Amino acid sequence: MTSESARPPKVVIVGGGFAGFQAARSLAKRMGDDVDIVLVSPTNYFLYLPLLPEVASGILEPRRISVALAAALPPCVRHAPGEVDELDLDDQRIGWLDPEGVHHATSWDRLVIAAGSVHKVLPVPGVTEYAQGFRGVPEALYLRDHLIRQVELAAVCDDPDERAARLTTVVVGGGYTGTEVTAQGFLFTQELARSRGLSEVPRWVLVSRGEILAGLAGHLSRTADRVLRDRGVDVRTHEEVEEATGDGVRLSSSGEHIPTRTLLWCVGVRPDPLIDDLGVEVEQGRMVTDTELRVSGHPHVFACGDAAAVPDRARPGQYTAMTAQHAERQGRLAGRNVAASLGRGRVRKYKHRDLGFVVDLGGFDAAANPLGVRLTGKPAHVVARGYHLMAMPGNRVRTAVDWLLDALLPRQTAQLGLVRSPSVPLDSASPEVPQHGLGFPHAAPPGASQSSRERPGGSAEAASPDASSGDASGGAASVGASSRRGAR
Numbered sequence: 001m002t003s004e005s006a007r008p009p010k011v012v013i014v015g016g017g018f019a020g021f022q023a024a025r026s027l028a029k030r031m032g033d034d035v036d037i038v039l040v041s042p043t044n045y046f047l048y049l050p051l052l053p054e055v056a057s058g059i060l061e062p063r064r065i066s067v068a069l070a071a072a073l074p075p076c077v078r079h080a081p082g083e084v085d086e087l088d089l090d091d092q093r094i095g096w097l098d099p100e101g102v103h104h105a106t107s108w109d110r111l112v113i114a115a116g117s118v119h120k121v122l123p124v125p126g127v128t129e130y131a132q133g134f135r136g137v138p139e140a141l142y143l144r145d146h147l148i149r150q151v152e153l154a155a156v157c158d159d160p161d162e163r164a165a166r167l168t169t170v171v172v173g174g175g176y177t178g179t180e181v182t183a184q185g186f187l188f189t190q191e192l193a194r195s196r197g198l199s200e201v202p203r204w205v206l207v208s209r210g211e212i213l214a215g216l217a218g219h220l221s222r223t224a225d226r227v228l229r230d231r232g233v234d235v236r237t238h239e240e241v242e243e244a245t246g247d248g249v250r251l252s253s254s255g256e257h258i259p260t261r262t263l264l265w266c267v268g269v270r271p272d273p274l275i276d277d278l279g280v281e282v283e284q285g286r287m288v289t290d291t292e293l294r295v296s297g298h299p300h301v302f303a304c305g306d307a308a309a310v311p312d313r314a315r316p317g318q319y320t321a322m323t324a325q326h327a328e329r330q331g332r333l334a335g336r337n338v339a340a341s342l343g344r345g346r347v348r349k350y351k352h353r354d355l356g357f358v359v360d361l362g363g364f365d366a367a368a369n370p371l372g373v374r375l376t377g378k379p380a381h382v383v384a385r386g387y388h389l390m391a392m393p394g395n396r397v398r399t400a401v402d403w404l405l406d407a408l409l410p411r412q413t414a415q416l417g418l419v420r421s422p423s424v425p426l427d428s429a430s431p432e433v434p435q436h437g438l439g440f441p442h443a444a445p446p447g448a449s450q451s452s453r454e455r456p457g458g459s460a461e462a463a464s465p466d467a468s469s470g471d472a473s474g475g476a477a478s479v480g481a482s483s484r485r486g487a488r
């Protein structure tokens with residue numbers, strides 16, 4: 001029988017995204033069975049977020065970018081399905097709620113916090129009611145169905161104003177999410193409209209407070225802006241949405257009202273709310289760490305990825321950006337430094353200079369600057385796809401086959417309706433998981449009129465009888481922001 005003192009140290013990792021996944025892999029590689037690794041995450045997969053716009057536009061099936069943790073991580077990593085709702089950094093305890101609502105708790109010797117980020121919702125009237133976010137598979141699947149539905153309803157609509165509104169999509173936010181969703185979505189709806197016999201070209205409006213891709217190199221920003229405008233996207237830079245209503249949005253500088261049934265909110269992210277109440281030093285909501293990724297004042301707690309404010313040694317005085325590149329590398333280092341703190345190997349400091357960025361703009365358009373080399377068009381497209389294939393921890397062949405099929409065949413446009421609008425509220429704290437049973441700002445009491453439950457554009461499914469029952473979840477449930485705010 002193993003004595004208590006002889007038990008292997010327990011390392012709990014919160015989150016199975018870029019940072020958490022790599023932390024688990026790197027720690028397991030260094031320590032194997034000499035450590036008990038528990039990874040707590042609400043989903044049993046790692047989500048390759050940069051390709052999410054391709055799921056929404058029907059190029060990739062959702063499972064391509066969802067790599068099962070059990071398949072990609074060594075067997076010594078145990079996945080505990082659930083969402084952490086209790087963290088005590090002093091008593092070294094952690095608790096989580098599993099998908100069936102059962103609470104679990106355990107102690108830890110080392111903790112890695114890699115909980116990522118969630119939607120940033122600004123206090124703009126109507127946004128939480130009428131906009132949709134874009135951060136998880138449910139949201140991408142919902143959007144895909146919604147776009148198909150709008151085009152199909154437009155095709156049978158005699159009212160020209162309603163038809164125009166259904167064929168208009170407004171995307172707020174000119175970062176990589178908003179830009180790539182617009183680029184892919186425009187081409188998708190254009191093809192859809194053609195296939196449904198519509199003569200109008202769907203309208204996409206991209207509203208951005210600054211330039212498109214403002215945080216990235218000028219070459220990427222300029223290329224994306226040019227490609228979108230050349231295609232016919234209505235790009236509104238230095239503009240904001242002042243109000244969202246059931247029938248459209250109002251822009252702030254001109255006061256212009258744009259009738260639409262589809263409002264996408266991609267204004268950026270903020271760290272996961274789990275961090276809010278931990279009582280640690282934060283910088284813009286991210287946990288401040290030292291260059292070894294240790295959380296200030298808690299030598300046994302490491303943080304990495306979007307949830308962590310890590311000093312950027314390549315840009316002194318600043319913190320590393322919230323990108324997949326940093327999250328992945330910080331995760332790897334966190335695993336290494338946890339192992340070092342347990343006596344295996346040497347501690348290293350974090351330093352990473354960007355190796356470049358790729359922006360896929362759909363079709364054969366892309367922009368890339370690998371190692372500072374400026375590429376556009378087909379060469380950038382090839383580099384972007386090659387980069388994604390290399391960066392994905394699994395499903396590469398399936399992804400490549402989907403790309404090949406997409407180049408040869410028309411897209412599949414069946415609307416399965418598996419994700420209903422109440423399952424993807426914008427204020428969701430966990431956009432990876434459909435929020436069944438949490439209610440929705442539109443949800444009306446039983447018996448209320450149908451129109452009061454509709455999203456902008458009155459998507460029929462939003463008011464359908466099973467919309468609030470969430471029967472597509474297979475019984476899954478997760479804690480939302482409110483219960484997580486109780487985390488210590």
Ligand SMILES: Cc1cc2nc3c(=O)[nH]c(=O)nc-3n(C[C@H](O)[C@H](O)[C@H](O)COP(=O)(O)OP(=O)(O)OC[C@H]3O[C@@H](n4cnc5c(N)ncnc54)[C@H](O)[C@@H]3O)c2cc1C
Pocket residue numbers: 014015016017018019020040041042043049050051052053082083084085114115116117134135176177272274304305306307322323324325327328358430432484
């Ligand atoms: C649509 C989209 C496109 C993007 N494209 C790019 C791109 O092209 N290039 C780029 O560099 N970056 C891109 N990003 C940003 C990049 O994806 C993030 O910077 C990266 O995912 C951060 O990694 P992370 O591990 O910190 O967080 P995530 O990858 O978000 O992982 C967080 C993990 O924590 C889990 N979690 C959260 N809360 C809890 C909790 N309470 N308990 C347990 N688990 C929890 C989540 O379920 C998830 O598994 C994109 C982001 C989006 C949304």
